[in-house]
Amino acid sequence: MKTLGIFRHAKSDWHDAVARDFDRPLNGRGRKGAVVMGRHIADQAWTWQRVLASPAVRSAQTIELAMADAHIDVPLEWDRRIYLASSAVLLDVLRDQPDDLDRIMMVGHNPGLEDVIFDLVPDDGTSPLRTIVEEKFPTATFAVLELAIDSWGDIDDGCARLVHLVRPRDLDPDLGPELIDN
Numbered sequence: 223m224k225t226l227g228i229f230r231h232a233k234s235d236w237h238d239a240v241a242r243d244f245d246r247p248l249n250g251r252g253r254k255g256a257v258v259m260g261r262h263i264a265d266q267a268w269t270w271q272r273v274l275a276s277p278a279v280r281s282a283q284t285i286e287l288a289m290a291d292a293h294i295d296v297p298l299e300w301d302r303r304i305y306l307a308s309s310a311v312l313l314d315v316l317r318d319q320p321d322d323l324d325r326i327m328m329v330g331h332n333p334g335l336e337d338v339i340f341d342l343v344p345d346d347g348t349s350p351l352r353t354i355v356e357e358k359f360p361t362a363t364f365a366v367l368e369l370a371i372d373s374w375g376d377i378d379d380g381c382a383r384l385v386h387l388v389r390p391r392d393l394d395p396d397l398g399p400e401l402i403d404n
Contacts, residue, residue, distance in 0.1 A: 224369040226316070226342075226382070227263075227270060227327030228335050229288070232256040232362040232390075234280040244305065248283045255362035255390040255397050260288025262393055263364060266386070268325070270296045274315060275329035276304035284362065285329045296327075304330040309337035319374040326374075332359060342367055342382035351384040362390045362397070 233252035248256065275285050277300040285298065303315050312334050319326060328335070336359040343352045355365070366386035371377055391398030 223324070224371055224374060224377075225268075225325045226367045226369060227268065227325070228338060228365045228367065229259070229263075229285065229327055229329045230332055230335050230359060230361055230363050231276070231278070231281040231284040231329065232259070232287075234361070244278045247279050248287075251397065252280070252284070252361065253287060254394075256284045256287040257291045258390060258393050258397065259362050259364050259388075260290075260292035260294065262388055263288065264292035264294055268366065270294075270327045271323045271325050272296065272319070273298045273327045273329060274301050274304065274319075275299070276306075276331060277302055278305050278331070281305075281329050281331065304328065304334075306331050307334045309334055309341050312338050313341070313377055316377050317375050321373045321375075323374075335359065339365060339367065339384060341379050342369065342377070343384045344380045349384050351387040354387055355384070360389050360391075360399075364388050 232248050232255040234246045235249035273285060273296050275281055275298060301315055303311055336355060339355050343349055365384060367382040368385050369382045371381055
């Protein structure tokens with residue numbers, strides 16, 4: 223069995239006047255969300271053997287803040303293929319991983335990360351957590367999948383169970399959806 227952690231980057235700053243999407247940083251709420259999620263990941267006592275992350279600024283800041291605050295010391299590998307990748311590309315990145323690694327976390331972007339969950343977790347009505355993902359997989363959300371495989375090369379549709387899902391608002395109501403006052 224393999225375990226896959228999926229961590230969507232935290233809230234980014236759309237008001238920052240950077241020239242490229244790749245360079246967009248986190249906003250204040252995003253920085254807070256990354257720290258809160260890092261603490262949650264550490265509190266759950268999951269151990270990761272490798273973190274694969276998009277090198278986009280918002281993704282890099284998310285995992286760096288999460289790991290630093292929670293004192294998580296895991297090999298971090300930046301992979302440009304993860305930036306805005308489709309589920310098919312993300313699954314190929316996972317298939318490239320060595321089989322001596324059983325627990326990998328991937329940090330990146332939607333819709334690709336969300337689609338990985340949809341591809342790997344069967345849509346058969348047995349996963350209430352999958353139903354939550356169908357509603358929304360917000361920024362800084364963290365999920366854990368158990369994959370019924372012995373080799374990353376065997377990753378395929380329907381091979382996983384979604385065993386954990388937490389959104390920032392589940393840990394801190396201030397990190398929930400912003401309400402618009404009309």
